[in-house]
Amino acid sequence: MGEGQQENTKSFDPFEPFREMRDAYLDSMAKVMVETVNTDGYAQANGAMLDSYLTASAPFREALEKWMVQTLQQLSLPSRQEVAALAERFTNMEMRLDDVDAKLDQIARLIVEARPAAASRPAEPAKSAAPSKSPDLAGSKASAHAKRGIAAAQKSTRRQSGRKSER
Amino acid sequence: MAQAAVFQDQLASMEERLRTVNRLMTTKAAIAQTPKQLVWTLNKAKLYRYIPVLPPEKRHPIPLLLIFALMNRPYVLDLRPSHSFVEFMVSQGYDVYLLDWGVPGFEDRHMKFDDYTLEYIPRAIRKVKALSGVQELSMLGWCIGAILTTIYAALRPDDGLRNLLLLTAPLDFSNRQGLTFARWTDEKYFDVEKVLAAFGNMPGEMIDYGAKALKPVENYITNYCRLWDNLDNPMVVEAWHAMNTWVTDNIPLAGGAFRQLIVDLYRNDRLMKGEMMIRGQRVDLRRLRANLLTVIAEGDHITPPCQSEAVLSKVGSTDKEIFHVAGGHIGIMAGSNARKLTWPHIDGWLGPRSQ
Numbered sequence: 001m002g003e004g005q006q007e008n009t010k011s012f013d014p015f016e017p018f019r020e021m022r023d024a025y026l027d028s029m030a031k032v033m034v035e036t037v038n039t040d041g042y043a044q045a046n047g048a049m050l051d052s053y054l055t056a057s058a059p060f061r062e063a064l065e066k067w068m069v070q071t072l073q074q075l076s077l078p079s080r081q082e083v084a085a086l087a088e089r090f091t092n093m094e095m096r097l098d099d100v101d102a103k104l105d106q107i108a109r110l111i112v113e114a115r116p117a118a119a120s121r122p123a124e125p126a127k128s129a130a131p132s133k134s135p136d137l138a139g140s141k142a143s144a145h146a147k148r149g150i151a152a153a154q155k156s157t158r159r160q161s162g163r164k165s166e167r
Numbered sequence: 168m169a170q171a172a173v174f175q176d177q178l179a180s181m182e183e184r185l186r187t188v189n190r191l192m193t194t195k196a197a198i199a200q201t202p203k204q205l206v207w208t209l210n211k212a213k214l215y216r217y218i219p220v221l222p223p224e225k226r227h228p229i230p231l232l233l234i235f236a237l238m239n240r241p242y243v244l245d246l247r248p249s250h251s252f253v254e255f256m257v258s259q260g261y262d263v264y265l266l267d268w269g270v271p272g273f274e275d276r277h278m279k280f281d282d283y284t285l286e287y288i289p290r291a292i293r294k295v296k297a298l299s300g301v302q303e304l305s306m307l308g309w310c311i312g313a314i315l316t317t318i319y320a321a322l323r324p325d326d327g328l329r330n331l332l333l334l335t336a337p338l339d340f341s342n343r344q345g346l347t348f349a350r351w352t353d354e355k356y357f358d359v360e361k362v363l364a365a366f367g368n369m370p371g372e373m374i375d376y377g378a379k380a381l382k383p384v385e386n387y388i389t390n391y392c393r394l395w396d397n398l399d400n401p402m403v404v405e406a407w408h409a410m411n412t413w414v415t416d417n418i419p420l421a422g423g424a425f426r427q428l429i430v431d432l433y434r435n436d437r438l439m440k441g442e443m444m445i446r447g448q449r450v451d452l453r454r455l456r457a458n459l460l461t462v463i464a465e466g467d468h469i470t471p472p473c474q475s476e477a478v479l480s481k482v483g484s485t486d487k488e489i490f491h492v493a494g495g496h497i498g499i500m501a502g503s504n505a506r507k508l509t510w511p512h513i514d515g516w517l518g519p520r521s522q
Contacts, residue, residue, distance in 0.1 A: 040350065043350045047355075057365070088277075091209070091274075
Protein backbone atom coordinates (compact mmCIF):
# COMPACT_ATOMS: atom_id res chain seq x y z
CA MET A 1 0.00 0.00 0.00
CA GLY A 2 2.84 2.33 0.93
CA GLU A 3 4.60 1.59 -2.38
CA GLY A 4 1.43 2.27 -4.32
CA GLN A 5 1.04 5.56 -2.53
CA GLN A 6 4.62 6.52 -3.36
CA GLU A 7 4.11 5.69 -7.07
CA ASN A 8 1.01 7.85 -7.14
CA THR A 9 2.85 10.72 -5.48
CA LYS A 10 5.77 10.41 -7.94
CA SER A 11 3.61 10.26 -11.04
CA PHE A 12 1.77 13.40 -10.00
CA ASP A 13 3.64 16.43 -11.25
CA PRO A 14 2.35 19.62 -9.65
CA PHE A 15 4.09 21.70 -12.31
CA GLU A 16 2.39 20.03 -15.27
CA PRO A 17 -0.60 22.45 -15.47
CA PHE A 18 1.80 25.36 -15.07
CA ARG A 19 3.98 23.96 -17.85
CA GLU A 20 1.02 23.58 -20.19
CA MET A 21 -0.06 27.12 -19.44
CA ARG A 22 3.48 28.37 -20.04
CA ASP A 23 3.76 26.57 -23.38
CA ALA A 24 0.42 27.91 -24.58
CA TYR A 25 1.45 31.44 -23.58
CA LEU A 26 4.88 31.12 -25.26
CA ASP A 27 3.29 29.78 -28.45
CA SER A 28 0.96 32.73 -28.73
CA MET A 29 3.73 35.16 -27.81
CA ALA A 30 6.02 33.61 -30.43
CA LYS A 31 3.42 34.21 -33.17
CA VAL A 32 2.89 37.81 -32.06
CA MET A 33 6.63 38.50 -31.92
CA VAL A 34 7.32 36.99 -35.35
CA GLU A 35 4.67 39.30 -36.78
CA THR A 36 6.04 42.26 -34.82
CA VAL A 37 9.64 41.89 -35.97
CA ASN A 38 8.45 41.64 -39.57
CA THR A 39 7.05 45.17 -39.61
CA ASP A 40 8.44 48.46 -40.87
CA GLY A 41 8.03 49.90 -37.39
CA TYR A 42 10.38 47.33 -35.87
CA ALA A 43 12.88 47.77 -38.72
CA GLN A 44 12.78 51.53 -38.21
CA ALA A 45 13.23 51.25 -34.43
CA ASN A 46 16.08 48.79 -34.85
CA GLY A 47 17.77 51.01 -37.42
CA ALA A 48 17.33 54.12 -35.28
CA MET A 49 18.83 52.40 -32.25
CA LEU A 50 21.87 51.22 -34.21
CA ASP A 51 22.26 54.58 -35.90
CA SER A 52 22.17 56.53 -32.65
CA TYR A 53 24.74 54.18 -31.12
CA LEU A 54 27.06 54.56 -34.10
CA THR A 55 26.61 58.34 -34.21
CA ALA A 56 27.20 58.73 -30.47
CA SER A 57 30.26 56.50 -30.40
CA ALA A 58 31.87 57.86 -33.61
CA PRO A 59 33.64 60.91 -32.05
CA PHE A 60 35.11 58.78 -29.25
CA ARG A 61 36.18 56.10 -31.69
CA GLU A 62 37.82 58.62 -34.00
CA ALA A 63 39.59 60.38 -31.13
CA LEU A 64 40.86 57.09 -29.76
CA GLU A 65 42.05 56.04 -33.20
CA LYS A 66 43.93 59.33 -33.73
CA TRP A 67 45.50 59.15 -30.29
CA MET A 68 46.51 55.52 -30.88
CA VAL A 69 48.11 56.31 -34.26
CA GLN A 70 50.08 59.22 -32.76
CA THR A 71 51.21 57.17 -29.77
CA LEU A 72 52.32 54.25 -31.91
CA GLN A 73 54.14 56.65 -34.23
CA GLN A 74 56.01 58.20 -31.30
CA LEU A 75 56.95 54.73 -30.08
CA SER A 76 58.13 53.80 -33.60
CA LEU A 77 55.56 51.05 -33.75
CA PRO A 78 53.37 50.22 -36.75
CA SER A 79 49.72 51.26 -36.67
CA ARG A 80 46.77 48.91 -37.10
CA GLN A 81 46.34 50.04 -40.70
CA GLU A 82 50.00 49.33 -41.46
CA VAL A 83 49.82 45.85 -39.92
CA ALA A 84 46.63 45.20 -41.88
CA ALA A 85 48.29 46.33 -45.11
CA LEU A 86 51.19 44.02 -44.36
CA ALA A 87 48.81 41.12 -43.74
CA GLU A 88 47.14 41.77 -47.11
CA ARG A 89 50.55 41.65 -48.78
CA PHE A 90 51.28 38.36 -47.02
CA THR A 91 48.03 36.92 -48.34
CA ASN A 92 48.96 37.98 -51.88
CA MET A 93 52.35 36.35 -51.50
CA GLU A 94 50.70 33.24 -50.13
CA MET A 95 48.52 33.09 -53.24
CA ARG A 96 51.54 33.42 -55.51
CA LEU A 97 53.32 30.70 -53.55
CA ASP A 98 50.27 28.48 -53.81
CA ASP A 99 50.28 28.95 -57.59
CA VAL A 100 54.00 28.21 -57.80
CA ASP A 101 53.52 25.14 -55.61
CA ALA A 102 50.75 23.87 -57.91
CA LYS A 103 52.90 24.50 -60.98
CA LEU A 104 55.83 22.62 -59.48
CA ASP A 105 53.55 19.68 -58.70
CA GLN A 106 52.35 19.76 -62.27
CA ILE A 107 55.89 19.94 -63.67
CA ALA A 108 56.97 17.02 -61.51
CA ARG A 109 53.96 15.00 -62.70
CA LEU A 110 54.62 15.82 -66.34
CA ILE A 111 58.27 14.86 -65.99
CA VAL A 112 57.30 11.48 -64.54
CA GLU A 113 54.71 10.98 -67.29
CA ALA A 114 57.12 12.06 -70.05
CA ARG A 115 59.96 9.70 -69.04
CA PRO A 116 58.64 6.34 -70.32
CA ALA A 117 57.27 7.93 -73.51
CA ALA A 118 60.57 9.69 -74.24
CA ALA A 119 62.57 6.55 -73.49
CA SER A 120 60.55 4.54 -76.00
CA ARG A 121 60.80 7.28 -78.69
CA PRO A 122 64.28 8.82 -78.34
CA ALA A 123 64.50 10.35 -81.81
CA GLU A 124 61.07 12.08 -81.76
CA PRO A 125 61.18 15.84 -82.19
CA ALA A 126 60.03 18.02 -79.29
CA LYS A 127 56.87 19.24 -81.12
CA SER A 128 54.91 16.00 -80.70
CA ALA A 129 54.66 16.18 -76.93
CA ALA A 130 52.93 19.48 -76.24
CA PRO A 131 52.16 20.07 -72.57
CA SER A 132 48.68 18.93 -71.57
CA LYS A 133 46.12 21.58 -70.68
CA SER A 134 46.84 22.63 -67.16
CA PRO A 135 44.10 23.14 -64.56
CA ASP A 136 45.33 26.66 -63.84
CA LEU A 137 43.28 29.41 -62.45
CA ALA A 138 41.86 31.60 -65.17
CA GLY A 139 43.68 34.90 -65.37
CA SER A 140 46.64 33.80 -63.26
CA LYS A 141 49.70 35.80 -64.23
CA ALA A 142 51.97 32.98 -63.18
CA SER A 143 50.40 30.58 -65.66
CA ALA A 144 52.29 31.78 -68.75
CA HIS A 145 55.63 31.59 -66.93
CA ALA A 146 54.74 28.18 -65.58
CA LYS A 147 53.76 26.88 -69.00
CA ARG A 148 57.12 28.00 -70.37
CA GLY A 149 58.67 26.24 -67.37
CA ILE A 150 56.81 23.02 -68.13
CA ALA A 151 57.88 23.11 -71.78
CA ALA A 152 61.49 23.76 -70.77
CA ALA A 153 61.42 20.93 -68.26
CA GLN A 154 59.98 18.56 -70.83
CA LYS A 155 62.61 19.55 -73.39
CA SER A 156 65.36 18.99 -70.88
CA THR A 157 63.90 15.58 -69.97
CA ARG A 158 63.79 14.62 -73.60
CA ARG A 159 67.34 15.79 -74.14
CA GLN A 160 68.49 13.73 -71.17
CA SER A 161 66.66 10.61 -72.31
CA GLY A 162 67.98 11.19 -75.85
CA ARG A 163 71.54 11.29 -74.51
CA LYS A 164 70.90 8.10 -72.52
CA SER A 165 69.70 6.31 -75.65
CA GLU A 166 72.68 7.61 -77.67
CA ARG A 167 75.00 6.09 -75.11
CA MET B 168 7.26 10.66 6.05
CA ALA B 169 6.85 9.58 2.45
CA GLN B 170 6.20 13.18 1.40
CA ALA B 171 9.37 14.34 3.14
CA ALA B 172 11.35 11.70 1.24
CA VAL B 173 9.80 12.84 -2.05
CA PHE B 174 10.62 16.45 -1.21
CA GLN B 175 14.23 15.49 -0.50
CA ASP B 176 14.35 13.60 -3.79
CA GLN B 177 13.05 16.63 -5.59
CA LEU B 178 15.64 18.86 -3.95
CA ALA B 179 18.41 16.48 -5.00
CA SER B 180 16.99 16.34 -8.50
CA MET B 181 16.85 20.15 -8.64
CA GLU B 182 20.47 20.39 -7.54
CA GLU B 183 21.49 17.91 -10.24
CA ARG B 184 19.53 19.86 -12.85
CA LEU B 185 21.18 23.13 -11.89
CA ARG B 186 24.57 21.47 -12.05
CA THR B 187 23.77 20.20 -15.57
CA VAL B 188 22.59 23.64 -16.68
CA ASN B 189 25.78 25.17 -15.32
CA ARG B 190 27.87 22.63 -17.25
CA LEU B 191 25.96 23.25 -20.47
CA MET B 192 26.28 27.00 -20.20
CA THR B 193 29.90 27.19 -19.17
CA THR B 194 31.59 24.42 -21.17
CA LYS B 195 31.93 23.57 -24.83
CA ALA B 196 30.75 20.23 -26.18
CA ALA B 197 33.21 17.94 -27.95
CA ILE B 198 32.40 18.63 -31.58
CA ALA B 199 33.98 17.96 -35.02
CA GLN B 200 35.49 14.62 -34.06
CA THR B 201 35.56 12.83 -37.41
CA PRO B 202 39.27 12.22 -38.17
CA LYS B 203 40.60 14.66 -40.73
CA GLN B 204 43.82 16.00 -42.16
CA LEU B 205 44.71 19.61 -42.93
CA VAL B 206 45.78 19.61 -46.58
CA TRP B 207 45.86 23.26 -47.64
CA THR B 208 45.72 26.75 -46.18
CA LEU B 209 45.41 30.25 -47.58
CA ASN B 210 45.18 33.27 -45.30
CA LYS B 211 42.66 32.08 -42.67
CA ALA B 212 41.05 29.47 -44.92
CA LYS B 213 41.80 25.82 -44.28
CA LEU B 214 40.99 22.80 -46.39
CA TYR B 215 40.48 19.52 -44.55
CA ARG B 216 40.33 16.06 -46.01
CA TYR B 217 38.45 13.44 -43.98
CA ILE B 218 40.17 10.12 -43.50
CA PRO B 219 38.36 7.46 -45.56
CA VAL B 220 36.92 4.46 -43.73
CA LEU B 221 36.14 2.30 -46.74
CA PRO B 222 38.69 0.50 -48.95
CA PRO B 223 39.46 2.32 -52.26
CA GLU B 224 37.39 -0.07 -54.40
CA LYS B 225 34.27 0.75 -52.41
CA ARG B 226 34.72 4.51 -52.58
CA HIS B 227 33.17 6.96 -55.03
CA PRO B 228 35.86 8.32 -57.35
CA ILE B 229 34.44 11.88 -57.46
CA PRO B 230 35.37 13.87 -54.35
CA LEU B 231 32.90 16.04 -52.45
CA LEU B 232 33.85 19.54 -51.32
CA LEU B 233 31.74 21.10 -48.55
CA ILE B 234 31.49 24.88 -48.41
CA PHE B 235 29.67 26.44 -45.50
CA ALA B 236 28.53 29.99 -44.79
CA LEU B 237 31.04 32.75 -44.07
CA MET B 238 29.63 33.87 -40.72
CA ASN B 239 29.33 30.56 -38.88
CA ARG B 240 31.68 27.73 -38.08
CA PRO B 241 31.52 24.83 -40.55
CA TYR B 242 31.68 22.13 -37.88
CA VAL B 243 27.88 22.03 -37.81
CA LEU B 244 28.45 19.58 -40.68
CA ASP B 245 30.38 17.38 -38.26
CA LEU B 246 28.59 18.18 -35.03
CA ARG B 247 29.12 15.08 -32.91
CA PRO B 248 29.78 11.37 -33.43
CA SER B 249 26.83 9.49 -34.98
CA HIS B 250 25.12 12.85 -35.58
CA SER B 251 27.50 14.10 -38.22
CA PHE B 252 26.80 14.62 -41.93
CA VAL B 253 30.51 14.34 -42.67
CA GLU B 254 30.80 11.05 -40.80
CA PHE B 255 27.75 9.75 -42.68
CA MET B 256 29.13 10.71 -46.10
CA VAL B 257 32.57 9.26 -45.31
CA SER B 258 30.88 6.01 -44.26
CA GLN B 259 29.04 5.99 -47.61
CA GLY B 260 32.37 6.03 -49.44
CA TYR B 261 32.77 9.69 -50.38
CA ASP B 262 36.14 11.41 -50.43
CA VAL B 263 35.03 14.39 -48.34
CA TYR B 264 36.79 17.75 -48.14
CA LEU B 265 35.71 20.71 -46.02
CA LEU B 266 36.66 24.31 -46.67
CA ASP B 267 36.78 26.25 -43.41
CA TRP B 268 36.87 30.01 -44.08
CA GLY B 269 38.32 30.80 -40.67
CA VAL B 270 37.75 34.02 -38.75
CA PRO B 271 38.27 37.21 -40.79
CA GLY B 272 40.35 39.85 -39.08
CA PHE B 273 40.46 43.62 -39.54
CA GLU B 274 42.91 43.08 -42.41
CA ASP B 275 40.26 41.04 -44.29
CA ARG B 276 37.60 43.75 -44.14
CA HIS B 277 37.83 44.38 -47.91
CA MET B 278 37.29 40.74 -48.85
CA LYS B 279 34.35 40.27 -51.18
CA PHE B 280 32.48 37.44 -52.86
CA ASP B 281 34.93 38.10 -55.71
CA ASP B 282 37.85 36.96 -53.56
CA TYR B 283 36.07 33.94 -52.17
CA THR B 284 34.80 32.73 -55.53
CA LEU B 285 37.78 33.54 -57.75
CA GLU B 286 40.78 33.27 -55.43
CA TYR B 287 39.95 30.84 -52.65
CA ILE B 288 37.48 28.32 -54.12
CA PRO B 289 39.43 27.71 -57.38
CA ARG B 290 42.65 27.14 -55.43
CA ALA B 291 40.94 24.82 -52.97
CA ILE B 292 39.43 22.93 -55.91
CA ARG B 293 42.84 22.67 -57.56
CA LYS B 294 44.15 21.09 -54.37
CA VAL B 295 41.19 18.72 -54.14
CA LYS B 296 41.79 17.60 -57.73
CA ALA B 297 45.51 17.14 -57.14
CA LEU B 298 44.97 15.06 -54.00
CA SER B 299 42.12 12.98 -55.39
CA GLY B 300 43.79 12.47 -58.75
CA VAL B 301 40.60 13.27 -60.68
CA GLN B 302 39.60 16.29 -62.71
CA GLU B 303 35.97 16.40 -61.57
CA LEU B 304 34.29 17.04 -58.24
CA SER B 305 31.00 17.64 -56.46
CA MET B 306 30.36 20.68 -54.31
CA LEU B 307 27.89 21.25 -51.52
CA GLY B 308 27.16 24.82 -50.51
CA TRP B 309 25.06 25.71 -47.51
CA CYS B 310 23.46 29.12 -46.89
CA ILE B 311 25.95 31.80 -47.99
CA GLY B 312 28.20 28.92 -49.03
CA ALA B 313 25.47 28.14 -51.56
CA ILE B 314 25.68 31.71 -52.92
CA LEU B 315 29.45 31.33 -53.32
CA THR B 316 29.24 27.92 -54.99
CA THR B 317 26.49 29.11 -57.34
CA ILE B 318 28.53 32.15 -58.39
CA TYR B 319 31.61 29.99 -58.86
CA ALA B 320 29.70 27.37 -60.86
CA ALA B 321 28.29 30.05 -63.16
CA LEU B 322 31.64 31.79 -63.64
CA ARG B 323 33.74 28.64 -64.11
CA PRO B 324 31.48 26.08 -65.79
CA ASP B 325 34.43 24.25 -67.32
CA ASP B 326 36.38 23.78 -64.10
CA GLY B 327 35.26 20.19 -63.58
CA LEU B 328 32.24 20.73 -61.34
CA ARG B 329 30.03 17.73 -62.01
CA ASN B 330 27.46 17.95 -59.19
CA LEU B 331 26.27 20.94 -57.20
CA LEU B 332 24.19 20.62 -54.04
CA LEU B 333 22.63 23.76 -52.63
CA LEU B 334 21.24 23.68 -49.11
CA THR B 335 18.88 26.43 -47.97
CA ALA B 336 20.35 28.69 -50.64
CA PRO B 337 19.40 32.38 -50.39
CA LEU B 338 19.56 33.25 -54.10
CA ASP B 339 16.27 34.93 -54.93
CA PHE B 340 15.57 38.24 -53.16
CA SER B 341 12.65 39.39 -55.29
CA ASN B 342 9.96 38.77 -52.65
CA ARG B 343 11.04 41.57 -50.32
CA GLN B 344 7.81 41.52 -48.34
CA GLY B 345 8.44 37.92 -47.36
CA LEU B 346 12.01 38.52 -46.19
CA THR B 347 12.39 40.01 -42.72
CA PHE B 348 16.12 40.59 -43.28
CA ALA B 349 15.31 42.57 -46.45
CA ARG B 350 13.01 44.79 -44.41
CA TRP B 351 15.60 45.36 -41.66
CA THR B 352 18.40 46.13 -44.10
CA ASP B 353 16.36 48.47 -46.30
CA GLU B 354 18.34 51.63 -47.10
CA LYS B 355 15.69 53.69 -45.27
CA TYR B 356 16.61 52.09 -41.94
CA PHE B 357 20.05 50.55 -42.22
CA ASP B 358 23.23 52.37 -43.21
CA VAL B 359 25.62 49.63 -44.25
CA GLU B 360 28.52 52.06 -44.81
CA LYS B 361 28.19 53.52 -41.34
CA VAL B 362 28.28 50.06 -39.77
CA LEU B 363 31.32 49.00 -41.76
CA ALA B 364 33.11 52.31 -41.10
CA ALA B 365 32.68 51.63 -37.39
CA PHE B 366 33.52 47.94 -37.28
CA GLY B 367 35.37 47.07 -40.50
CA ASN B 368 33.73 43.65 -40.57
CA MET B 369 30.15 42.88 -39.58
CA PRO B 370 30.51 41.69 -35.96
CA GLY B 371 29.45 38.12 -35.21
CA GLU B 372 27.35 39.26 -32.26
CA MET B 373 25.25 41.50 -34.49
CA ILE B 374 24.73 38.70 -37.01
CA ASP B 375 23.76 36.39 -34.16
CA TYR B 376 21.30 38.96 -32.83
CA GLY B 377 19.81 39.33 -36.31
CA ALA B 378 19.33 35.59 -36.72
CA LYS B 379 17.85 35.15 -33.26
CA ALA B 380 15.61 38.21 -33.45
CA LEU B 381 13.73 36.64 -36.36
CA LYS B 382 12.15 34.30 -33.80
CA PRO B 383 12.86 36.02 -30.48
CA VAL B 384 10.59 33.97 -28.23
CA GLU B 385 11.82 30.61 -29.56
CA ASN B 386 15.49 31.58 -29.42
CA TYR B 387 15.60 33.51 -26.15
CA ILE B 388 12.95 31.69 -24.05
CA THR B 389 11.45 28.49 -25.48
CA ASN B 390 14.86 27.03 -26.28
CA TYR B 391 15.84 27.18 -22.59
CA CYS B 392 12.41 26.02 -21.36
CA ARG B 393 12.68 22.91 -23.56
CA LEU B 394 16.12 22.22 -22.18
CA TRP B 395 14.86 22.58 -18.60
CA ASP B 396 11.98 20.18 -19.28
CA ASN B 397 14.35 17.58 -20.74
CA LEU B 398 17.26 17.81 -18.36
CA ASP B 399 16.69 14.19 -17.31
CA ASN B 400 17.11 12.99 -20.87
CA PRO B 401 20.85 12.68 -21.64
CA MET B 402 20.26 12.38 -25.40
CA VAL B 403 18.40 15.68 -25.55
CA VAL B 404 20.91 17.33 -23.21
CA GLU B 405 23.96 16.30 -25.26
CA ALA B 406 22.31 17.32 -28.54
CA TRP B 407 21.41 20.70 -27.02
CA HIS B 408 24.94 21.17 -25.69
CA ALA B 409 26.54 20.48 -29.07
CA MET B 410 24.12 22.78 -30.87
CA ASN B 411 24.54 25.51 -28.26
CA THR B 412 28.32 25.26 -28.62
CA TRP B 413 27.94 25.89 -32.34
CA VAL B 414 25.27 28.61 -32.04
CA THR B 415 27.30 30.65 -29.55
CA ASP B 416 30.53 30.37 -31.55
CA ASN B 417 29.97 33.46 -33.69
CA ILE B 418 32.41 34.90 -36.19
CA PRO B 419 32.34 38.20 -38.07
CA LEU B 420 31.54 38.51 -41.75
CA ALA B 421 34.14 40.27 -43.91
CA GLY B 422 33.03 43.85 -44.61
CA GLY B 423 33.21 43.65 -48.41
CA ALA B 424 31.17 40.45 -48.52
CA PHE B 425 28.59 41.90 -46.11
CA ARG B 426 28.19 44.99 -48.32
CA GLN B 427 27.60 42.78 -51.37
CA LEU B 428 25.12 40.63 -49.48
CA ILE B 429 23.07 43.65 -48.46
CA VAL B 430 23.42 45.95 -51.47
CA ASP B 431 23.70 43.51 -54.37
CA LEU B 432 21.45 40.79 -53.07
CA TYR B 433 19.00 41.87 -50.36
CA ARG B 434 18.36 45.30 -51.86
CA ASN B 435 18.79 44.77 -55.60
CA ASP B 436 18.43 41.00 -56.23
CA ARG B 437 21.25 41.22 -58.75
CA LEU B 438 22.07 37.51 -58.92
CA MET B 439 18.66 36.40 -60.15
CA LYS B 440 18.32 39.43 -62.42
CA GLY B 441 21.64 38.50 -64.06
CA GLU B 442 23.21 41.80 -63.05
CA MET B 443 25.71 40.61 -60.47
CA MET B 444 29.27 41.51 -61.39
CA ILE B 445 32.26 39.61 -60.03
CA ARG B 446 35.61 41.12 -61.02
CA GLY B 447 34.05 42.63 -64.10
CA GLN B 448 32.37 39.40 -65.15
CA ARG B 449 28.59 39.14 -65.18
CA VAL B 450 27.28 36.11 -63.29
CA ASP B 451 25.06 34.40 -65.83
CA LEU B 452 23.24 31.52 -64.15
CA ARG B 453 22.52 29.92 -67.55
CA ARG B 454 26.21 29.03 -67.68
CA LEU B 455 25.78 26.81 -64.60
CA ARG B 456 25.60 23.34 -66.17
CA ALA B 457 26.47 21.02 -63.28
CA ASN B 458 23.89 18.48 -62.09
CA LEU B 459 21.92 20.38 -59.47
CA LEU B 460 20.11 19.38 -56.29
CA THR B 461 18.48 22.13 -54.24
CA VAL B 462 17.44 21.22 -50.71
CA ILE B 463 14.80 23.47 -49.21
CA ALA B 464 13.80 23.55 -45.55
CA GLU B 465 10.07 24.09 -45.36
CA GLY B 466 10.22 25.70 -41.92
CA ASP B 467 13.23 27.90 -42.67
CA HIS B 468 12.82 31.43 -41.28
CA ILE B 469 16.33 32.57 -42.25
CA THR B 470 16.15 31.47 -45.89
CA PRO B 471 12.45 31.03 -46.68
CA PRO B 472 11.71 28.47 -49.43
CA CYS B 473 10.83 31.25 -51.90
CA GLN B 474 14.54 32.22 -51.96
CA SER B 475 15.73 28.85 -53.27
CA GLU B 476 13.02 27.73 -55.67
CA ALA B 477 13.46 30.05 -58.65
CA VAL B 478 17.10 29.14 -59.27
CA LEU B 479 16.10 25.93 -61.03
CA SER B 480 14.41 27.81 -63.85
CA LYS B 481 17.43 30.08 -64.32
CA VAL B 482 20.31 27.60 -64.53
CA GLY B 483 21.50 25.82 -67.64
CA SER B 484 21.66 22.39 -65.97
CA THR B 485 19.60 19.66 -67.58
CA ASP B 486 19.77 17.32 -64.58
CA LYS B 487 18.18 19.30 -61.75
CA GLU B 488 16.03 18.43 -58.77
CA ILE B 489 14.39 20.20 -55.88
CA PHE B 490 13.95 18.44 -52.53
CA HIS B 491 11.65 19.86 -49.87
CA VAL B 492 12.26 18.62 -46.36
CA ALA B 493 10.47 19.42 -43.11
CA GLY B 494 12.64 21.36 -40.70
CA GLY B 495 14.46 24.62 -40.11
CA HIS B 496 17.55 26.28 -41.56
CA ILE B 497 20.00 24.23 -39.51
CA GLY B 498 17.68 21.42 -38.37
CA ILE B 499 17.46 19.82 -41.81
CA MET B 500 21.18 18.95 -41.64
CA ALA B 501 21.92 18.81 -37.93
CA GLY B 502 18.56 18.01 -36.36
CA SER B 503 17.20 14.67 -35.21
CA ASN B 504 15.51 13.99 -38.57
CA ALA B 505 18.53 14.79 -40.72
CA ARG B 506 19.82 11.23 -40.56
CA LYS B 507 16.47 9.81 -41.64
CA LEU B 508 15.46 12.36 -44.27
CA THR B 509 18.06 14.75 -45.65
CA TRP B 510 21.31 12.77 -45.58
CA PRO B 511 19.93 9.61 -47.27
CA HIS B 512 18.34 11.72 -49.98
CA ILE B 513 21.59 13.56 -50.63
CA ASP B 514 23.47 10.26 -50.74
CA GLY B 515 20.82 8.72 -53.02
CA TRP B 516 21.11 11.64 -55.44
CA LEU B 517 24.87 12.06 -55.32
CA GLY B 518 25.93 8.39 -55.30
CA PRO B 519 24.99 7.49 -58.90
CA ARG B 520 26.37 10.84 -60.09
CA SER B 521 29.73 10.26 -58.40
CA GLN B 522 30.74 7.18 -60.39
